[in-house]
Amino acid sequence: MRRRRKGSVVTEILTWVVVVIAILWVLFPFYWTVITSFKKPADVFRLSSIPWLQFTPTLSNWQTEFTQRGPEILRGITNSIIIAVFASLIAVALGTLAGYGLARYKYVKWRNQSMAFWFLSQRFLPPAATVIPFFLLMKSLGLLDTRVALILVNTTFAMPFAVLIMKDMFRELPVELEEAALVDGCSRWEAFLRIALPLAAPALVATVIICFSFAWNEFLFALVLTYKKATPMTIIIAGTEHTQGVQFWYVSTRLLLAILPPTLLALTVQRYIVRGLTMGAVKG
Amino acid sequence: MRRRLREKGNAFVIPAIFWVLTFTIFPLVYSFRVSLSKVLYGKLVGFAGASNYLRMFGDYRFWGTLRFTLVLVLISVCATTAIGLGLAIVFNRKMKGLRAFRSILTMPLFTAPVALGYLGVMMFYEENGPINVLLKYLGMGKVPWLSHPLWATLAICLVDIWQWTPFAFIILLAGLQSISDEIYEAAVIDTSSGWAVFRHITLPLLSPVLGTVIMLRMVDAFKAFDIPFSLTSGGPGTATRTLTFYIYTQGLRNFDLGYASAMAYFLLAITMIIGLLFFRRYRELYE
Structure with a gap:
């Protein structure tokens, strides 16, 4: 930036110091969970942080988890995947339709702005209510x-988000392509399906991924609405600590299974993250 | 084109509107009825007037949870916004390699908050947990992170800050990047002080985005439940119960549904006030 010209070397070093501290601050908890999952119980309480040097990593926690609690974990993961996939797909399907409508039509009875506001107001609704x-x-x-x-609940939470993001995306596409298609005899619906939708595909995928992550991470409704058959991963990890005390070596394996899918998926949607988090209030 | 099409667009918007109406407005209306009712064993047995609402004023536990919620909102919103702004300024420099690191910094946002709470139990573990060991090296004694009310409050705030700082950071960074370079170039001619440029150019131009961040962060902090639930279970005692936590306990553990619904409406009123402020300022963004 412009201010770099003066004392640029010092500024550059300071910048990197800040960056390194921030990265360590973010990654350390993840790192700690990973190494704890590879520690023998004795090593967990004898503080040690460097594998091979300070402790010998072992696969035994993972093996025990999958042999003794395998069915429970598998059920949790399956439930989480099914719930998050269906919720995000339904939300994005209906959200894309509504987003397209808001971007391309002018509504008279309920004005476009009122509808967008109404969807956005859902962001302010506390789940407790x-x-x-x-x-x-x-x-x-x-x-x-x-x-x-849980699919119903999570779809409801994700839908306003999908509507507003897709509305913005369609608005940024050039109208001329669709107009040309209409002139060539396409119906409105065909113009939407064949022209607009393929152009919006990257945004569509990103929206699905973000909705998927939020549905995967949802906890309060899962806690209230499920107790055995339909419990997702967030509930499976919640169950462990209370029944087994501080068996961190097992807790960490489950934490990783719950944390990793959405966290890694989200790394692929960086371009859409700012809009996603603010529902389009800030363009990133 | 949008202006020309006045007809037939309804089929596009109706499914989504219908869905959200069914699953939010209907429950809200029903819950309002519950909040005005006397409830016994999960059944509405009569009209209670405003008594469920009035009960809040005399309930010291309600005030305790409200106080803790406000403390959490205040600390978390201030800290995440301040640290996020600082990081955004650092990452706004045009230097190679920063983009990749930026992505890593957004990872906490997509980590399940309830998982973070349990992760916090490991990190804040009082006997030889990594944080206490680090503090021991720095010459501090054993910190009772989860067994002392004040420290437990701080622990929850820290986890919340860890998770939500990237939110402020990434949005403020987008805000900074939308300020054009020419404005700075003009400003640098007038003044040589970086602080003056920040105070008189950057901050005013950034203020709409800053407002968005603060309001969204406030709403999310008022909704907090997962982290106190998993990190401290609301303890020690009831020191770290948030409003949502208390609503959950009263409504779905003690099945005092009327009272819980009344408190839920209280929380709804708070977030709706924030929402109204938000809409007032950002009307033009959603035309």
Whole structure:
């Protein structure tokens, strides 16, 4: 930047010092979880942080986890995947339609802006406000402890987000291509499916990934609506600590299984992250 | 084109609107009814008027959770915004390799908060946990992170800050990058002080984005539940229970549904006030 000209070497060194500290601050907890999962119980409480030098890594925690608690973990992962995949796909499918409508049509009865506002206002709705009626609703529908209940919830949370992101994306596409298609005799629907949708594909994938991550990480509703059959990974890790005390070596294996999928997926959607987090209030 | 098409667009927006209406407005209306009712064993048994709402004023545990929630909001919002702004300024320099590091810094945002709480239990473990060992090297005694109310509060704030600083950072960085270089070049001619440029050029231009960050962070901090639940279980005692935590305990553990719904509406009122402020300022962004 412009201010770099003066004393640039010192500034550059200081910059890198800050960067390194920030990176260490972010990565250390992940690093600690990974090495703890490869430690023998005795090494966990004798503080040691460098594998091979200070302790001998072992696969035994992972083996024990998958042999003794394999079915439970597998069920948790399966539930998490099914819930997050369906929730993100439904949310993005309906959200893309609505986003396209808001970007390309002018609505008279409910104005476009009011609708966008209304979707955005969902971002301000605390989950605690809907968790009790949702519990009662699911109870009366007989949907407690089913994946359907959590798919419904997570779709609802992800939908406004998908609508607003896709609205922005479609608005940035040139209208002329679709107009040309209309002139050539395409219907509105065909213009949407054949022209606009393929052009928006990268944004579409990114939105699915972000919705998937949020659904995967959701905890409060999972805690309230499921107890055995439909429990996702967030509940599986919550169960371990209380029943088994401080067995960090097992806790860490489960933490990694719960943390890694969304965290790694999110690294692929950096371009859309700012819009994603602010629902389009800030363009990144 | 948008202006020309006044008809037939309804099919596009109706499914999403219908879905969100069904699963948010209907539950909210129902929950309002519950908040005005007397509830016994999970069943509504009569009209209670405002008594569930009035009960909040006399409930010291409610005030305790409200106080803790406000402390968390205050510390977390200030710290994440300040650190995020600092990092954003550093990363706004045009230097090679910074982009890759930027991606790494966003990782905490996508880590399940409940998992982070348990991760915190490992990090803050009082006997030989990594943080206490580090502090011992720095000459401090054993810190009772999870067994003393004040330290537990700090521990929760630290985990929350760890998770949400990237949020402020990445959004403020986008804000900084949207300020054009010419403005700076003009400013540098007038003044040589970096601070003056920051104070009189950067900060005013950044203030809309800064406002967005602060308001969204406030809403999210008011909603906090996962981290206190997993890191301290609301303890020691009830020192670190947030509003959502108390609503959960009253409503879904003690099945005091009416009172819990009333408190939920109180929380909703807070976040809606923040929402209204937000909409007032950013109306033009959503035309």
